[in-house]
Amino acid sequence: MAKCSECSFYQEIDDTKGDCFGHEVQADRDTSECPTNAFKPKEGE
Numbered sequence: 467m468a469k470c471s472e473c474s475f476y477q478e479i480d481d482t483k484g485d486c487f488g489h490e491v492q493a494d495r496d497t498s499e500c501p502t503n504a505f506k507p508k509e510g511e
């Protein structure tokens with residue numbers, strides 16, 4: 467299963483977390499837990 471760190475909306479803050487639409491999410495959060503079901507794979511992955 468893909469992780470938030472693989473999502474195009476994920477902006478890395480550090481190795482463990484990133485920003486998603488102004489909210490902090492864990493890099494290893496499972497995208498199946500995405501609250502808005504907005505997971506979009508990064509380009510080229």
Ligand code: SF4
Pocket residue numbers: 469470471473474475476486487491495497499500501502503504505506
């Ligand atoms: S949009 Fe969903 S899958 Fe993508 S980083 Fe945010 S919470 Fe994770």
